[in-house]
Amino acid sequence: MRLTRTSDKVSLPKSGLGLNRRQFLKTAGLSAGGIAAASMLGTAMMRKAHAEFIPHDTPIEVKKTICTHCAVGCGIYAHVQNGVWTDQEPAFDHPFNSGGHCAKGAAVREVGHGDRRLKYPMKKEGGKWKRISWEQAINEVGNKALEIREQSGPDSIFFMGSAKFSNEQAYLYRKLAALWGTNNVDHSARICHSTTVAGVANTWGYGAQSNSINDMRNAKSMIFVGANPCEAHPVAMQHILIGKERGAKIIVVDPRFTHTAAKSDEYVHIRPGTDIPFIYGLLWHIFENGWEDKQFVEERVYGMELIRDEVKKFPPDVVENIAGVTKEQMFRVAKILADYRPGTIVWCMGGTQHHMGNSNTRAYCILQLALGNMGVPGGGTNIFRGHDNVQGATDFGLLFDNLPGYYGLTSGAWEHWGAVWGLEYAWMKSRFDQGTYLGQEPMHSTGIPCSRWQDGVLEPKDKIAQRDNIRMAFFWGQSVNTETRGPTVRKALDAMDMVVVVDPFPTMAGVMPERSDGVYLLPAATQFETYGSVSATNRSIQWRSKVIEPLFECKPDHEIIYLLAKHWGIDAQMFKNIKVNGSEPLVEDITREFNRGMWTIGYTGQSPERLKLHQENWGEFSADSLQAAGGPCAGETYGLPWPCWGTPEMKHPGTQILYRTDLEVRNGGGTFRARFGVEHEGKSILAVDSWSKGSAIEDGYPEFTDAMLKQLGWWNQLTPAEQSAAEGKNWKTDLSGGIQRVAIANGCTPYGNAKARCTVWTFPDKIPIHREPLYTPRRDLVPLYPTYADQYVARLPTLYESIQKQDFAKGFPLVLTTGRIVEYEGGGEETRSNPWLAQLQQEMYIELNPKDAQDRGIRDGDKVKVHSPEGAIIEVAAMVTPRVIPGETFMPFHFAGVFESKSLAKDYPEGTEPYVIGESANTAMTYGYDVVTQMQETKATLCQISRA
Numbered sequence: 001m002r003l004t005r006t007s008d009k010v011s012l013p014k015s016g017l018g019l020n021r022r023q024f025l026k027t028a029g030l031s032a033g034g035i036a037a038a039s040m041l042g043t044a045m046m047r048k049a050h051a052e053f054i055p056h057d058t059p060i061e062v063k064k065t066i067c068t069h070c071a072v073g074c075g076i077y078a079h080v081q082n083g084v085w086t087d088q089e090p091a092f093d094h095p096f097n098s099g100g101h102c103a104k105g106a107a108v109r110e111v112g113h114g115d116r117r118l119k120y121p122m123k124k125e126g127g128k129w130k131r132i133s134w135e136q137a138i139n140e141v142g143n144k145a146l147e148i149r150e151q152s153g154p155d156s157i158f159f160m161g162s163a164k165f166s167n168e169q170a171y172l173y174r175k176l177a178a179l180w181g182t183n184n185v186d187h188s189a190r191i192c193h194s195t196t197v198a199g200v201a202n203t204w205g206y207g208a209q210s211n212s213i214n215d216m217r218n219a220k221s222m223i224f225v226g227a228n229p230c231e232a233h234p235v236a237m238q239h240i241l242i243g244k245e246r247g248a249k250i251i252v253v254d255p256r257f258t259h260t261a262a263k264s265d266e267y268v269h270i271r272p273g274t275d276i277p278f279i280y281g282l283l284w285h286i287f288e289n290g291w292e293d294k295q296f297v298e299e300r301v302y303g304m305e306l307i308r309d310e311v312k313k314f315p316p317d318v319v320e321n322i323a324g325v326t327k328e329q330m331f332r333v334a335k336i337l338a339d340y341r342p343g344t345i346v347w348c349m350g351g352t353q354h355h356m357g358n359s360n361t362r363a364y365c366i367l368q369l370a371l372g373n374m375g376v377p378g379g380g381t382n383i384f385r386g387h388d389n390v391q392g393a394t395d396f397g398l399l400f401d402n403l404p405g406y407y408g409l410t411s412g413a414w415e416h417w418g419a420v421w422g423l424e425y426a427w428m429k430s431r432f433d434q435g436t437y438l439g440q441e442p443m444h445s446t447g448i449p450c451s452r453w454q455d456g457v458l459e460p461k462d463k464i465a466q467r468d469n470i471r472m473a474f475f476w477g478q479s480v481n482t483e484t485r486g487p488t489v490r491k492a493l494d495a496m497d498m499v500v501v502v503d504p505f506p507t508m509a510g511v512m513p514e515r516s517d518g519v520y521l522l523p524a525a526t527q528f529e530t531y532g533s534v535s536a537t538n539r540s541i542q543w544r545s546k547v548i549e550p551l552f553e554c555k556p557d558h559e560i561i562y563l564l565a566k567h568w569g570i571d572a573q574m575f576k577n578i579k580v581n582g583s584e585p586l587v588e589d590i591t592r593e594f595n596r597g598m599w600t601i602g603y604t605g606q607s608p609e610r611l612k613l614h615q616e617n618w619g620e621f622s623a624d625s626l627q628a629a630g631g632p633c634a635g636e637t638y639g640l641p642w643p644c645w646g647t648p649e650m651k652h653p654g655t656q657i658l659y660r661t662d663l664e665v666r667n668g669g670g671t672f673r674a675r676f677g678v679e680h681e682g683k684s685i686l687a688v689d690s691w692s693k694g695s696a697i698e699d700g701y702p703e704f705t706d707a708m709l710k711q712l713g714w715w716n717q718l719t720p721a722e723q724s725a726a727e728g729k730n731w732k733t734d735l736s737g738g739i740q741r742v743a744i745a746n747g748c749t750p751y752g753n754a755k756a757r758c759t760v761w762t763f764p765d766k767i768p769i770h771r772e773p774l775y776t777p778r779r780d781l782v783p784l785y786p787t788y789a790d791q792y793v794a795r796l797p798t799l800y801e802s803i804q805k806q807d808f809a810k811g812f813p814l815v816l817t818t819g820r821i822v823e824y825e826g827g828g829e830e831t832r833s834n835p836w837l838a839q840l841q842q843e844m845y846i847e848l849n850p851k852d853a854q855d856r857g858i859r860d861g862d863k864v865k866v867h868s869p870e871g872a873i874i875e876v877a878a879m880v881t882p883r884v885i886p887g888e889t890f891m892p893f894h895f896a897g898v899f900e901s902k903s904l905a906k907d908y909p910e911g912t913e914p915y916v917i918g919e920s921a922n923t924a925m926t927y928g929y930d931v932v933t934q935m936q937e938t939k940a941t942l943c944q945i946s947r948a
């Protein structure tokens with residue numbers, strides 16, 4: 001369906017609706033030519049991308065870059081003439097996309113013209129936007145932060161970071177927060193895959209995609225749960241459909257009949273929020289028929305008997321009652337999974353964004369363990385990440401509970417990074433608030449999550465576990481329409497002393513506040529205006545070249561970070577090992593610094609030189625195996641996916657498939673990680689009769705330490721210099737890499753060889769337990785599957801049962817979910833400001849079933865009001881479609897620029913409003929946060945819909 005109705009109240013800026021492409025561009029004030037578009041910009045606003053006549057024979061420079069719109073990581077050839085980005089081609093020789101692009105990738109060149117971008121620093125004064133200089137901006141923003149620090153402590157500044165940073169920028173931003181003295185730093189992984197990271201890492205060691213998208217060509221079956229790659233990761237479908245052509249069966253489990261479902265052999269509708277009953281229902285058939293991989297479970301899995309007991313509570317009739325799937329279909333799906341092995345599972349935000357999302361992700365892992373699908377080509381948990389560098393930003397600790405490399409926040413973790421940075425622990429500690437607050441010591445306690453910064457602003461001061469409220473926030477590459485409870489978010493924006501947006505676009509954080517002063521907009525360059533490394537969803541690290549110089553007065557993020565650090569007087573400590581040219585830190589030096597510290601997950605072997613060599617040789621890597629058969633990268637996996645063990649000189653080839661015992665560790669093999677000790681309740685949790693090929697220890701073993709090397713008699717295999725560095729250290733903290741080198745030389749995985757575990761004894765739910773959503777239509781199930789008690793999580797009081805005990809279902813009978821559409825990305829500011837994409841989807845909408853529409857007198861395209869049980873009311877178009885069943889609805893989450901029926905177009909600085917604006921789905925989304933990670937619950941709430 002194409003939406004054609006123009007809103008009367010919600011006026012869209014210029015774009016209008018129902019226009020064809022040429023009309024749209026004309027109405028939007030653009031011609032079809034990119035260079036002509038650049039000519040619209042005043043020369044005073046521009047640097048290199050100014051309009052000029054470029055003769056056809058002007059030499060073309062070809063730059064190799066990577067799409068910035070999702071973590072598939074497609075390669076692009078960018079053609080540049082006289083400093084202007086004039087053309088682009090999808091890289092035909094790139095191993096991920098082989099010449100393919102989706103609409104977003106095909107439109108990235110428009111970013112290089114960016115007429116809707118922020119062009120210079122601005123501040124809001126007396127209700128008006130005013131242009132200021134960079135010097136004034138840094139002085140005023142920096143001074144306000146120092147003033148708040150003096151009055152309320154460092155925790156009163158919130159550092160919202162970005163999944164669109166390069167690896168180097170993400171690392172530097174985390175370091176900036178660390179040296180500022182706060183753990184109030186986070187980014188959008190919190191709200192997309194934090195429950196994955198927690199659940200998966202606590203099952204077998206690493207919280208990342210275990211295989212690769214390319215490896216899905218080898219799968220015999222694929223089950224997608226709450227994942228819609230056709231729209232969210234379109235080029236991944238190349239590999240998925242090759243797998244299908246080779247005979248793989250495809251099962252799609254989703255409340256909505258998605259584009260991906262249209263490609264499936266079996267589409268399963270489940271009621272939103274019932275993933276665990278569904279997975280346990282499959283396991284019921286698997287155990288009942290003896291289809292589990294008994295040898296694999298015996299050798300490599302701990303605690304499956306606890307799951308067997310829980311699964312007994314989910315026979316077919318119970319599953320049908322809770323999830324709505326018949327016994328016959330459950331049997332069919334279980335049999336496909338049993339008959340077509342190895343099989344892979346893919347999940348995305350349909351699985352993660354629940355108040356017990358960490359349990360969902362553990363349940364998916366347990367299904368794969370029962371089937372013996374881990375550590376094999378064609379198997380694994382292929383967890384697709386969203387933004388281009390959400391994997392890297394997560395790896396580099398842009399999180400409230402971690403330093404780079406998942407080292408945590410213990411004193412040992414700080415000492416490790418202090419050693420890398422050349423800083424004293426005592427000095428770093430002095431930067432934090434001292435003492436404890438509600439029992440929490442700021443340096444060692446998790447900060448406030450980005451899903452709830454608004455509560456950090458608004459909760460009474462004595463109710464939060466830090467010295468004072470959040471009073472100022474940097475919204476750096478992430479906007480606020482990604483947070484639920486829109487009216488609360490707006491209130492918090494208005495309550496803070498200062499709001500600072502650092503972004504190529506003004507974003508909703510700059511536009512939504514009703515305040516007339518205290519909002520700053522600092523123009524950041526895009527990734528096409530700088531260079532560095534980026535980690536794709538499969539853990540491959542790609543080097544991205546600079547395509548053009550920063551447009552207008554934009555600066556790359558790492559330069560803005562430097563300017564702030566300098567203003568705050570911590571530049572000498574921050575850049576001790578990093579050369580700074582003028583005010584721009586040298587990117588390669590940042591890469592080398594993190595290479596020296598990221599031992600935990602093996603980001604140590606990927607030097608800038610090795611990554612650049614892979615970039616130069618895209619065409620040498622097979623799209624089937626991801627390996628280079630010959631040439632300078634022979635035997636290596638593309639992008640040296642982590643763990644790439646040891647120092648760069650060790651030449652580890654990268655690990656394409658985690659936990660693979662049929663390969664030697666030095667060739668990319670591995671075991672499950674011994675991360676949780678060696679025993680539990682008196683039982684060994686090390687692997688039994690299972691080890692990776694060539695292992696000198698033919699049994700399970702713990703993590704490597706200096707003491708273990710001595711015990712094994714391997715200590716003398718270290719050089720004298722390595723011995724001196726490794727004394728008192730382990731495989732994660734030995735900065736020489738000697739412990740890792742010797743472990744691998746003896747065929748062992750540095751992190752040990754343990755069983756994966758089905759029970760996480762440190763989590764509130766030790767095994768996955770079904771709990772009804774906080775806002776559930778099934779009141780009858782609440783007594784059987786209740787939520788948690790209200791409790792403190794991440795410095796904040798967090799509500800569970802006090803919400804669930806209220807019956808909202810009578811007034812709000814429709815289940816509401818949200819998700820992604822192919823045209824836009826994330827909060828959507830960048831893609832809705834791209835004329836080529838904006839024309840494709842011009843209006844925000846809600847999908848509802850024809851029955852629900854008829855019951856309410858609503859026709860396709862009508863303007864409707866969506867009522868939230870928490871009081872918000874948004875106005876969108878109705879898309880009447882059977883792709884959602886009666887009683888269930890869906891909204892895309894990329895829109896912004898309209899708030900509860902009121903257009904904010906006039907609140908953008910002149911000329912920066914996106915071509916398409918609309919209500920944010922999250923304005924109407926409700927309370928609910930994962931009990932472990934504070935992921936917001938946006939895949940199962942309630943609403944009512946009425947004609948507008």
Ligand code: SF4
Nearest residue numbers: 067070074102105235
């Ligand atoms: Fe490839 Fe993703 Fe970019 Fe589309 S958005 S071109 S799938 S990287």
